[in-house]
Amino acid sequence: MPDQKMSAAFIYDGGRSAFGRHAGSLASVRPDNLLAHVIKTVVERNPFAATAYEDVIIGNTNGAGEDCRNVARFAGLLAGMDTAVGGLTVNRLCGSGLAATLDAARAVKVGEGELFVSGGVESMSRAPIILTKAQSAYDRGQQIADSTLGARFTNPAFAAAYGNDAMPQTADNIASDIGISREQSDSFAAASQARYEAARADGFYQDEIIPIEVPQPRKQPALMVDADEHPRPASTMAALSGLRTLFDDGVVTAGNASGINDGAAALIIGNAASGEKVGLKPRARIIAGAIAGVEPRVMGFGPVFAIRKALARACLELGEMDIIEINEAFAPQVLGCLKMLEVDFGDSRVNPNGGAIAIGHPLGASGARLAITAMRQLERSKGRYAVISLCIGIGQGIAAVLERVE
16 A cells, blocks of 8 residues: 655745736736746756656636646746646636645645646736627627736626625725725835835845846847836825725725736745755745635635634644735735734734735736745744735635745
């Protein structure tokens, strides 16, 4: 009988591209090329044999353009991975990058492979406009939709049962339901920008970001993209308070929400034996993960229940966490989660280097980015445990618990 003992899953390395603004410096880069560059860089700077990898598991949300038909396989081959290494694309919307990483960790734990590349990618700039097919001859009722963000062609039966709120509206629903104010939301957003800027100035993100050369038109020299484009350090309370809300009676504005961005991230996930073979020590252990479902109209509450489940599986308490990373889809959404988790809004463990309000949120890549950032912050602070989580459209949350390897 084979040994049925579960293996531990570790993060050996990880890196990401800079996160570009919508129509910014990365807009001309195909998502498969962007991801391939990140994968290639991370893989080549590590000593693992090319044939040691089992699979490339990548999160991607859109899948309607150049990221269609299994972007993980395309990018893996473009990155020079051995053709024997597989490719799997995972779509759990905003949680896709972390879902891909947990899928890799789960495979390691049950012995279905020793070494994986996980990660995520999204080019929201290049997301196409989609046109439905005609339903009959001479049909003039085709629908057109922008695939950049949010639901499209929603089933009327679903809308009747669960509503059809846009993502910002779900955050406004949270604010209304549990009493999160516009002032609190703007304050949190300003703090995110300030924390990011402090971390950037301290060089924290320099080793996280993998530079990429982007060809320019008209024989201009290539542009080296090596810094996030979305942060706005001038976003003070005074500046944020002057912005209009997206919906009447709401609190969400362009300033206290995440951005529409382009980016990619990749990690190497493996068992202990993989590192021992090449003399490489892992950097973090993936202790546990969890998925939770919530009502779609308050999808932003998803992290609350996913965090609780992941911590229970890890046999740990929230008070034992040195870092709490909750993806900043919207400020009132994060604040709503903190309120339900009974965490103070000013707790220094929460997104200590800023979050998606500053960095940006390329949907499929953000979960992988959180894993990399949390791991690096544990190393920087000499902390032991981190919990990371994201809310997910249509009413879900995803979370993982990490432990720094000493």
